[in-house]
Amino acid sequence: MVTKNVENVHFWQVNHKIKNILEVRGITVLSSPKAWQELKWTRKFFEKEPKEGYFVWVRKQIDFPLTTCISIASPKIFQNLTNLLVIEKGIKTRANVLCNATQNQLCGTHKAKGKLILKENSYLEYNHFHKWGKKDLVSPDYEFILKENSHLIYNYKSLFSPKTLNLKTTIYNNKESSSNLNFIISALNSKIELKDTVFLKGKNSRGIIKLRLVGKENSQIRAKTAIFARAPGRGHLDCQGLLIDKGSKISLIPELFCEHKEAQITHEASIGKIDEEALGYLRMRGLTEKEAIDLMVTGFLKT
Amino acid sequence: MNKFLLKIQNLIVKGNEKEILKGINFQMERGEVRAILGPNASGKSTLAHAILGNPKYKIIKGKIFFEGEKITNFPPEKRVDLGITLVWQSPPAIKGVKLSQLLGKISRKKIKIKEGKELLEREINLDFSGGEKKVSELIQVLSLKPKLVILDEIDSGLDIKKVEMVAETIKKELVDKKVSVLIITHWGQILGYLKPDFVNVMINGEIICQEKDYKKVLKTIKKYGYEKCRECPFLAG
Known part of the structure; x- marks a missing residue:
């Protein structure tokens, strides 16, 4: 996990304080306000002057993953972040991004607006981990702009859910680009709103959204996913929910908008409950009911 | 030490609101190999699941003892512990x-796996062939360090060679090590390999006979069919 060795984290912020910026050859790392001041070209991406957050610019090929860590460590902190990540042409890289609360009852708010630009022929594997406390309010809004022949794999994982999570993700796929989104969310007494949208803007662009959602202990999950095909591209939505108890609710709303006759977009969605036969089977292998359910949930999230 | 490993008294069990077991009395000693023969839907599998405590089946009446301890109301995992x-x-x-993941959680002892190594990194029972399922089941059960293994139709859906292979593993890993084995089967093919000490016949939720000579029972069933079992002159009494 990213926090195990914070010295190697390229951008590390706790509450509102930047604890560390590690700039190495090939990448520029600045706070977003500083980038706004010093690199005028970033302003068109920030839209308005940022208050806090990071700017990472991958200029040259690097052979290590980018890492960022933004934490809430004190009660009632309100973070309002604006992040910008720019991957230059032809660069292939991986980013491990952690946002978390260091304790369970901090009642923090984490608001983040992010823009990620993948320039022509670039590749990004973006691993985004959330680990929040039970009373936190979290609302990230990320936009990915994929230039020609760029490729994105976006893995989002939230196994320690906040009180509320409003997660909005928008992908713009240009010509020959591809995006592959894998979202794993386990909600425990949480209210979760997801809105994922992929725009297939360019010829032969491809987009896949895969959601695996688990609702436990009075959780409410609402996931709205959409693909807009505006060019001859291909897209697929794969949304699956698993309800663990009677008090939880999941609603999946997959939408397909085809605006080009040669585009091909499809979806599949299902919501199920724990398979009683499989539960009995695992208990008859010596696992307690809770252990068996946990194992089945782990398995479900991997499918 | 209690003489019986497993003792069942007047067990009445319902599944899906229907009475399936209608007063089973049954016992097994330590190290014993026993078979229950019976036609399809006679209640053999229900008995196996009731012994394990599968919540799908409701015990209406009767008691189950294991090593002298009453386990009738124990959850399945506690029975496995025993x-x-x-x-x-x-x-x-x-x-x-993955099978390896499950084994990592349930194993009570390390086992040497000769057959089925290729199954370890596959999702449990997903697209397994009939033979692969049996091998996977045996691997799991052996890792639990059992005192009693119930084999529910272990020989069904297997070709002769696979039956031989499975029987050989059961013999080497269980029978020879004096682990008690209860074989549930409707066609009895595996009995020739495992040579049970006793055979019971179960029909319509009741155990109707007990016999030491499994060959005699198989011969009778082959000749008269299960329908005639109740009137069978060899088995009666």
């Missing part, structure tokens, strides 16, 4: 969970 295990006839698939 050493009771079941090889399922049709085990369900557990999506996303």
Whole structure:
């Protein structure tokens, strides 16, 4: 996990304080306000002057993953972040991004607006981990702009859910680009709103959204996913929910908008409950009911 | 030490609101190999699942004892802790969970795996062939360090060679090590390999006879069919 060795984290912020910026050859790392001041070209991406957050610019090929860590460590902190990540042409890289609360009852708010630009022929594997406390309010809004022949794999994982999570993700796929989104969310007494949208803007662009959602202990999950095909591209939505108890609710709303006759977009969605036969089977292998359910949930999230 | 490993008294069990077991009396000693023969839907699998405590089946009346301890109301996992295990006839698939992962959680002892190594990194029972399921089941059960293994139709859906292979493993890993084995089967092919000490016949939720000579029972069933078992002159009494 990213926090195990914070010295190697390229951008590390706790509450509102930047604890560390590690700039190495090939990448520029600045706070977003500083980038706004010093690199005028970033302003068109920030839209308005940022208050806090990071700017990472991958200029040259690097052979290590980018890492960022933004934490809430004190009660009632309100973070309002604006992040910008720019991957230059032809660069292939991986980013491990952690946002978390260091304790369970901090009642923090984490608001983040992010823009990620993948320039022509670039590749990004973006691993985004959330680990929040039970009373936190979290609302990230990320936009990915994929230039020609760029490729994105976006893995989002939230196994320690906040009180509320409003997660909005928008992908713009240009010509020959591809995006592959894998979202794993386990909600425990949480209210979760997801809105994922992929725009297939360019010829032969491809987009896949895969959601695996688990609702436990009075959780409410609402996931709205959409693909807009505006060019001859291909897209697929794969949304699956698993309800663990009677008090939880999941609603999946997959939408397909085809605006080009040669585009091909499809979806599949299902919501199920724990398979009683499989539960009995695992208990008859010596696992307690809770252990068996946990194992089945782990398995479900991997499918 | 209690003489009986497993003792069942007047067990009445319902499944889906229907009475399936209608007063079973049954016992097994330590190290014993026993078979229950019976036609389809006679209640054999229900008995196996009731012994393991599958919540799908409701015990209406009767008692189950294991090593002298009353386990009638124990949850399945506690029964496994005591050493009771079941090889399922049709085990369900557990999506996303590899066999090795499950073994890592349940194993009570290290086992040497000769057959089925290739199954370890596959999702449990997902797209397994009939033979692969049986091998996977045996691997799991052996890792539980059992005192009693119930084999539910272990020989169904297997070709002769696979039956031989499975029987050889059971003999080497269980029978020869004095682990008690209860074989549930409707066609009895595996009995020739495992040579049970006793055979019971179960029909319509009742155990109707007990016999030491499994060959005699098989011969009778072959000749008269299960329907005639109740009137069978060799088995009666």
